[in-house]
Amino acid sequence: MGKPLIKSENLDQKAYQIIKTMIENRELMPGQKIPQEKLAADLGISRTPLISALKFLEQEKLVEVKPRRGFFVRLFSxxxxxxxxxxxxxxxxxxxxxxxxxxxxxxxxxxxxxxxxxxxxxxxxxxxxxxxxxxxxxxxxxxxxxxxxxxxxxxxxxxxxxxxxxxxxxxxxxxxxxxxxxxxxxxxxxxxxxxxxxxxxxxxxxxxxxxxxxxxxxxxxxxxxxxxxx
Amino acid sequence: MGKPLIKSENLDQKAYQIIKTMIENRELMPGQKIPQEKLAADLGISRTPLISALKFLEQEKLVEVKPRRGFFVRLFSxxxxxxxxxxxxxxxxxxxxxxxxxxxxxxxxxxxxxxxxxxxxxxxxxxxxxxxxxxxxxxxxxxxxxxxxxxxxxxxxxxxxxxxxxxxxxxxxxxxxxxxxxxxxxxxxxxxxxxxxxxxxxxxxxxxxxxxxxxxxxxxxxxxxxxxxx
DNA sequence: GAAATAATTTTTGTATACAAAATTCAATAT
DNA sequence: ATATTGAATTTTGTATACAAAAATTATTTC
Known part of the structure; x- marks a missing residue:
């Protein structure tokens, strides 16, 4: 853990792809809260591009935001x-x-x-x-x-x-x-x-x-x- | 200029609404580059929530990103x-x-x-x-x-x-x-x-x-x- | 011992800082 | 005058800092 999986530029796009795959593969489970600090550390990036990636996933409905609570993997009825x-x-x-x-x-x-x-x-x-x-x-x-x-x-x-x-x-x-x-x-x-x-x-x-x-x-x-x- | 048009929380959502209206009203013209520093100053916020708002608009196709060049109002063929x-x-x-x-x-x-x-x-x-x-x-x-x-x-x-x-x-x-x-x-x-x-x-x-x-x-x-x- | 309250830690939302890239502008050469 | 080069400036992309809110844990009260 903590190895930089990503290089240097467009970290948000790269993080987006990785997180998307993680959700699709259920490494991140529906309903689960996404731990920003930990995930950023795992990906070897800071919170700034991570949040940017999560915003993208929010609009794709793969992730939802609860204000002041954080990001959660979307759960469908x-x-x-x-x-x-x-x-x-x-x-x-x-x-x-x-x-x-x-x-x-x-x-x-x-x-x-x-x-x-x-x-x-x-x-x-x-x-x-x-x-x-x-x-x-x-x-x-x-x-x-x-x-x-x-x-x-x-x-x-x-x-x-x-x-x-x-x-x-x-x-x-x-x-x-x-x-x-x-x-x-x-x-x-x-x-x-x-x-x-x-x-x-x-x-x-x-x-x-x-x-x-x-x-x-x-x-x-x-x-x-x-x-x-x- | 420089008056804080926005209050304190969810600045990105509020900036998103304002910028969207600006594009729809052609205060920001199609093809035009969006000046981050200036627009942030005008809205009375920092670049962080502004960029977040622009990312939203990017996925709505109202705005496009050219890497290392910035955000531009989308132009349609x-x-x-x-x-x-x-x-x-x-x-x-x-x-x-x-x-x-x-x-x-x-x-x-x-x-x-x-x-x-x-x-x-x-x-x-x-x-x-x-x-x-x-x-x-x-x-x-x-x-x-x-x-x-x-x-x-x-x-x-x-x-x-x-x-x-x-x-x-x-x-x-x-x-x-x-x-x-x-x-x-x-x-x-x-x-x-x-x-x-x-x-x-x-x-x-x-x-x-x-x-x-x-x-x-x-x-x-x-x-x-x-x-x-x- | 359970409920209520207070203290502590963690996390969020935003601002600021800064290196690297892009742009502008001036100086020089053709 | 036009093109070319190079320095100065601006802007981008990311990291870090920090106050305020939320969650967690410890403490007190009944």
């Missing part, structure tokens, strides 16, 4: 998760449309590679690997969607990351066998340079996911009602 | 303006849908008030007042769209403000007589609690605006080609 998927639905729909318009042959090969390990089998057992491929998939489409500005918006509103931050409990995430077909449909629509189909399949995919979450919320509420009426 | 309207199309479409679902009777009255001064006449001459009402309209719909999280995303990606930052040249902005009907349609759909119609009319409205901009770009390009072939 089920309702907020539904919101995230609803917003992803429209933004990534647009993103997929643009991707279909501008994708290059090299990018087509890359895109097809992502779900290749899973396309053969009907039974996907390695959930971790599949989840990782899923994230890579959504981020890659954002990456190839031509418009620089749309890309930067999708980065600022880093919804793909947020979507994976909710504690993964039983039944909340849809199973690979259920989503793999949708993923393949999106890949094929984009690779066929079909903007309309790309947007439609992407929206359909994310709509199903948010509907799934809504259903979970409803069954949760009815469970609470049952308990209360006893 | 026509292409970027098209992107902004395309993203607004999908996000504000969602926003209008949610607004239609949750709008209260009081909010209905407020929403109807915004374009009241213009609904009678067929000839709207006060462009400034109309433009102001337009912004208020879009911001208000974002405000009433139930979901707190969607609201905060729309705030972070402050597209409504960005949409008005492009230097308003001849023919770039559609005329009030052309848009007032679309605005009224959106108002009526939301007030009728019709989510589908609300989303459709909003998307239609913003799509027409981005198409208008695309057309401007194309005629610009053909003009350049003509000049080059001479």
């Amino acid at each position: 089920l309702e907020e998760m539904v919101s995230i998927f609803e917003i992803r639905e429209v933004l990534e729909g647009l993103s997929a449309r643009r991707a279909a318009e501008s994708i290059s042959n090299g990018q087509i090969r890359n895109l097809r590679t992502i779900f290749e390990p899973f396309s053969d089998t009907r039974d996907i057992t390695d959930f971790q690997a599949y989840s990782k491929a899923d994230r890579k998939f959504h981020n890659y489409i954002a990456h190839i969607s031509s418009q620089e500005f749309l890309r930067s918006i999708l980065q600022t509103v880093n919804l793909v990351s947020l979507a994976y931050l909710y504690p993964t409990k039983e039944g909340l995430i849809r199973l690979p066998n259920e989503t793999i077909g949708e993923h393949i449909d999106i890949v094929e629509a984009i690779c066929a340079h079909d903007p309309q189909a790309a947007e439609y399949t992407m929206r359909h995919h994310l709509q199903k996911t948010s509907n799934h979450l809504k259903h979970q919320i409803n069954s949760k509420i009815s469970m609470i009602k049952e308990v209360n009426s006893e | 026509l292409e970027e303006m098209v992107s902004i309207f395309e993203i607004r199309e999908v996000l504000e479409g969602l926003s209008a849908r949610r607004a239609a679902e949750s709008i209260s009777n009081g909010q209905i009255r407020n929403l109807r008030t915004i374009f009241e001064p213009f609904s009678d006449t067929r000839d709207i001459t006060d462009f400034q007042a109309y433009s102001k009402a337009d912004r208020k309209f879009h911001n208000y719909i974002a405000h009433i769209s139930s979901q707190e999280f969607l609201r905060s995303i729309l705030q972070t990606v402050n597209l409504v403000s960005l949409a008005y930052l492009y230097p308003t040249k001849e023919g770039l902005i559609r005329l009030p007589n052309e848009t007032i009907g679309e605005h009224i349609d959106i108002v009526e759909a939301i007030c009728a609690h019709d989510p589908q119609a609300a989303e459709y009319t909003m998307r239609h409205h913003l799509q027409k605006t981005s198409n208008h901009l695309k057309h401007q770009i194309n005629s610009k390009i053909s003009m350049i080609k003509e000049v080059n072939s001479e």
Whole structure:
């Protein structure tokens, strides 16, 4: 501890990347307070660029500030998760449309590679690997969607990351066998340079996911009602 | 100059609001460098909270950083303006849908008030007042769209403000007589609690605006080609 | 021993300090 | 006069300092 992990300039941007990864990897747990002095020391920087990095993460909703209390890793409710998927639905729909318009042959090969390990089998057992491929998939489409500005918006509103931050409990995430077909449909629509189909399949995919979450919320509420009426 | 316009705590948030207004009002002009020392002195604060405020505005795309050069008021190209309207199309479409679902009777009255001064006449001459009402309209719909999280995303990606930052040249902005009907349609759909119609009319409205901009770009390009072939 | 209060330590929010880089401006050469 | 070089000035990026607030611990009171 205390070794300077970072060099000298743009320390805030570098700290931002590291902290973001720490949150995504759950080295910093949702709800947890972020110890400024200690984290700065660990990164080998002062509080000034650290706070700057945390401000960035605040706007990306990965972190929240409680005035005079400090920074905390953001914790999402089920309702907020539904919101995230609803917003992803429209933004990534647009993103997929643009991707279909501008994708290059090299990018087509890359895109097809992502779900290749899973396309053969009907039974996907390695959930971790599949989840990782899923994230890579959504981020890659954002990456190839031509418009620089749309890309930067999708980065600022880093919804793909947020979507994976909710504690993964039983039944909340849809199973690979259920989503793999949708993923393949999106890949094929984009690779066929079909903007309309790309947007439609992407929206359909994310709509199903948010509907799934809504259903979970409803069954949760009815469970609470049952308990209360006893 | 030099009077402390701000009190004592959360100076960054307060500076953020002031600077944002300054940019929107063109007291700070697009492309202009932001003089940190001077602006901090004018606001009666130090550079620390000022930089914090500028970082916020950077993520809202109102400001951009050139490393080792400083902060500059963001300047948008026509292409970027098209992107902004395309993203607004999908996000504000969602926003209008949610607004239609949750709008209260009081909010209905407020929403109807915004374009009241213009609904009678067929000839709207006060462009400034109309433009102001337009912004208020879009911001208000974002405000009433139930979901707190969607609201905060729309705030972070402050597209409504960005949409008005492009230097308003001849023919770039559609005329009030052309848009007032679309605005009224959106108002009526939301007030009728019709989510589908609300989303459709909003998307239609913003799509027409981005198409208008695309057309401007194309005629610009053909003009350049003509000049080059001479 | 639990609750209330006081003393101590830690942390936050902001200001200031300072080296390194960028800019400005003057001096010199072409 | 214009271009080039070099010193002086300004500005950036980061560290450090410090008062005020919050959290923690110790102390007293009932």
